[in-house]
Amino acid sequence: MRPKVLQLITEGKTKKVWETENPDLVILEFKDDITAFDGAKHDVISGKGAINAAISAKIFEHLNKNGIPTHFVEFVAPRYHVVRRLEMIPLEVVCRNIATGHLVKRLPMIKDGTRLEFPVLEFYLKDDKLHDPLINDHHVVLLKLASWKEIEEMKKITLRVNEVLRTFFEERGLILVDFKLEFGRDRNGKLLVGDELNGDAMRIWDMYTGKILDKDVYRKGYPLDEVLVRYREFYRRVVGADFPGEEVCLAT
Numbered sequence: 349m350r351p352k353v354l355q356l357i358t359e360g361k362t363k364k365v366w367e368t369e370n371p372d373l374v375i376l377e378f379k380d381d382i383t384a385f386d387g388a389k390h391d392v393i394s395g396k397g398a399i400n401a402a403i404s405a406k407i408f409e410h411l412n413k414n415g416i417p418t419h420f421v422e423f424v425a426p427r428y429h430v431v432r433r434l435e436m437i438p439l440e441v442v443c444r445n446i447a448t449g450h451l452v453k454r455l456p457m458i459k460d461g462t463r464l465e466f467p468v469l470e471f472y473l474k475d476d477k478l479h480d481p482l483i484n485d486h487h488v489v490l491l492k493l494a495s496w497k498e499i500e501e502m503k504k505i506t507l508r509v510n511e512v513l514r515t516f517f518e519e520r521g522l523i524l525v526d527f528k529l530e531f532g533r534d535r536n537g538k539l540l541v542g543d544e545l546n547g548d549a550m551r552i553w554d555m556y557t558g559k560i561l562d563k564d565v566y567r568k569g570y571p572l573d574e575v576l577v578r579y580r581e582f583y584r585r586v587v588g589a590d591f592p593g594e595e596v597c598l599a600t
């Protein structure tokens with residue numbers, strides 16, 4: 349049953365978090381805002397929030413079905429997720445299958461587009477003012493962000509998510525280049541995958557044309573209507589139908 353919404357807990361760049369009458373559940377609202385470069389670039393694309401909410405819901409449902417512990421409870425169209433309330437860990441856990449983005453900037457001896465021999469895991473501190481610096485396991489423990497045991501658990505879950513999602517996307521003619529997970533603890537201290545999983549948090553290429561279907565098109569400066577076309581295409585491939593537009597969603 350859908351819990352009643354109370355007040356706003358917090359508002360981020362692309363999502364709002366609402367308190368509910370159930371203290372263990374919160375509601376995420378996906379906004380139409382799109383940002384890049386730690387918020388330095390910002391636009392609003394009508395429909396983007398609904399597209400991302402629907403994609404994220406499909407992916408989280410698939411992870412839940414595969415026994416991966418996540419916060420996701422229910423999708424409320426067009427742009428809301430009911431999720432378990434978590435104490436979020438300010439870390440971004442990145443998993444890479446193909447070298448691109450920051451990896452090739454940092455290590456230019458690895459050619460952009462190289463398929464990596466094994467999935468490469470990285471931790472970034474979630475801090476816009478510091479531009480999300482790359483940190484290692486020792487830094488995570490030193491900063492008291494997570495214990496050694498939790499680090500191992502986050503790595504294990506991230507690798508499992510990678511296996512499950514690689515297959516999920518391959519079946520849809522898509523390549524999972526890399527992705528970012530965020531974790532939180534529930535009231536019992538159990539680690540769950542939180543946040544969102546869509547084109548804002550992963551790189552996805554069309555297997556046949558190589559077309560980018562994620563936020564990189566925005567980062568690279570494509571016109572906003574083309575960004576929307578790519579997000580709609582990602583929606584079509586994941587959901588299996590054309591994005592109906594928000595008005596139609598709201599009417600259903």
Ligand code: 5GP
Nearest residue numbers: 442448449450451526527528548549550551
């Ligand atoms: P890179 O480190 O190459 O910029 O990104 C690696 C992967 O993590 C990409 O799929 C990218 O979308 C995701 N990622 C990295 N940092 C962030 C971030 O601050 N926010 C979001 N939503 N995704 C990120």
